Amino acid sequence: MKTRRYVFLVSGGGGNLRLLAKFLAFGLLEGELVGVLADRPCPALIWAQEKGIFAQQIGYRQSQPEELRQYLAQLQADLIVTNIHKIIDAQTLAQFSEAHWVNLHYSLLPAFAGLIGLAPLEAARKQQSPFFGATAHLVKEKVDAGPILAQGIFATAWQKKSTKNHIEQTFRAGGLALWAAFAQLEGQKIAEQPTSIQWENGQRICLHPCPKIPEQLQQETFWQNI
Amino acid sequence: MKTRRYVFLVSGGGGNLRLLAKFLAFGLLEGELVGVLADRPCPALIWAQEKGIFAQQIGYRQSQPEELRQYLAQLQADLIVTNIHKIIDAQTLAQFSEAHWVNLHYSLLPAFAGLIGLAPLEAARKQQSPFFGATAHLVKEKVDAGPILAQGIFATAWQKKSTKNHIEQTFRAGGLALWAAFAQLEGQKIAEQPTSIQWENGQRICLHPCPKIPEQLQQETFWQNI
Numbered sequence: 420m421k422t423r424r425y426v427f428l429v430s431g432g433g434g435n436l437r438l439l440a441k442f443l444a445f446g447l448l449e450g451e452l453v454g455v456l457a458d459r460p461c462p463a464l465i466w467a468q469e470k471g472i473f474a475q476q477i478g479y480r481q482s483q484p485e486e487l488r489q490y491l492a493q494l495q496a497d498l499i500v501t502n503i504h505k506i507i508d509a510q511t512l513a514q515f516s517e518a519h520w521v522n523l524h525y526s527l528l529p530a531f532a533g534l535i536g537l538a539p540l541e542a543a544r545k546q547q548s549p550f551f552g553a554t555a556h557l558v559k560e561k562v563d564a565g566p567i568l569a570q571g572i573f574a575t576a577w578q579k580k581s582t583k584n585h586i587e588q589t590f591r592a593g594g595l596a597l598w599a600a601f602a603q604l605e606g607q608k609i610a611e612q613p614t615s616i617q618w619e620n621g622q623r624i625c626l627h628p629c630p631k632i633p634e635q636l637q638q639e640t641f642w643q644n645i
Numbered sequence: 646m647k648t649r650r651y652v653f654l655v656s657g658g659g660g661n662l663r664l665l666a667k668f669l670a671f672g673l674l675e676g677e678l679v680g681v682l683a684d685r686p687c688p689a690l691i692w693a694q695e696k697g698i699f700a701q702q703i704g705y706r707q708s709q710p711e712e713l714r715q716y717l718a719q720l721q722a723d724l725i726v727t728n729i730h731k732i733i734d735a736q737t738l739a740q741f742s743e744a745h746w747v748n749l750h751y752s753l754l755p756a757f758a759g760l761i762g763l764a765p766l767e768a769a770r771k772q773q774s775p776f777f778g779a780t781a782h783l784v785k786e787k788v789d790a791g792p793i794l795a796q797g798i799f800a801t802a803w804q805k806k807s808t809k810n811h812i813e814q815t816f817r818a819g820g821l822a823l824w825a826a827f828a829q830l831e832g833q834k835i836a837e838q839p840t841s842i843q844w845e846n847g848q849r850i851c852l853h854p855c856p857k858i859p860e861q862l863q864q865e866t867f868w869q870n871i
Contacts, residue, residue, distance in 0.1 A: 527753055527756065527776065528756070528772075528774075529756045529757065529768075529772065529774075530753065530754070530755045530756040531755065542755075546754075546755065546790070546791075546792060546793055547792045547793050547794075548754075548755075548793055548796075549793060549795060549796040549839070549853040549854055550753065550776075550796060550798060550853065564772070565772075566772060566773045567772055567773045567774055567775060568773075569775060570774075570775040570776060572776060572798075574838070574839040574851075574853045612800070613775070613800040625800075625851075627775040627776065627800045628775055
């Protein structure tokens, strides 16, 4: 089997990009991160450049998809993370239909679909949602829709926990969901039951569906300095 | 403290009505079920009549709220379950603002807001949602919005479990959320952590936030013959 070729489309800080790179470096996913494409200047692009990963700012819009298509073809992308703040046009999805397009959204979709970044967390706080988390799903033309591959969820504690703590837990939920999504797409066998992870800092996340969780992801140290 | 006076607004089979009656009969909630108001002929209305509970079909519409207001005033309702297929008008909510209005929705709101009955379960199956459940929330003018009081959630198994099994688990999640919502409104102290309940049939539900779960609710027999 040929090596999986990951391409990461990015707009922002690159936390999940660095996490994907770490999954690959630790052998928690197979494959290779072959390119990072950003739709604007952003820290993620700088990080990739510094790491010597192919990194390119492109002018993607739905009406101007040529540059994205050109780089996806050139990079021979077959696992594509679409965490840019743009919706991928249907024709590009169709043209690269043999690739798996995965989006990570910070909410328990379809709740708070369409909100960007951490806006769903704020909306959840307003409604006092008892549970929050992140969703990795296959990309369809409609924003934040498409079959769900994995969710990482946790019980909220709006009165007791700080926003910073909730953000950190959301990031871990997202990272786990992204890992579980790609682990499934790589063909790892799914566990019968959801998996609950609790770290030394007391944070707890339930991940479903997912393959057997690697030991590293359950260690507090894995999540530091990302 | 005066006895809490529950009024149940209903449209359908009355499963949650019978469950509320059972919570009260077992002393799991304080108060008294003083009336059942239905916006159409339905099994729930017949059940209430047979039990000797005040039961009345009313002609509620947002534009014709008089009959509902008349009965709520007459029954001195202060805990109102709004499981009718009609949205309560803002003026009626304002007129009885000292009462707690609670709605039970079969989904992890705000996901699938606006869908009725078990339609959200079917929508969740289509999107392969890893988690499903039910939400008890305070009623605002907008449908399925308002602060959430409690959610009962469970991990789905779309490939392995029957629709019947998922429906049954959704019903239990809803019953628990309804209990947790009213237990909070009655002033019972909330547990620090979410509570996980597993029954003999293997079904498992996580409830949050909630007071300490009574022993009866954890027994398989409680949920039979409702």
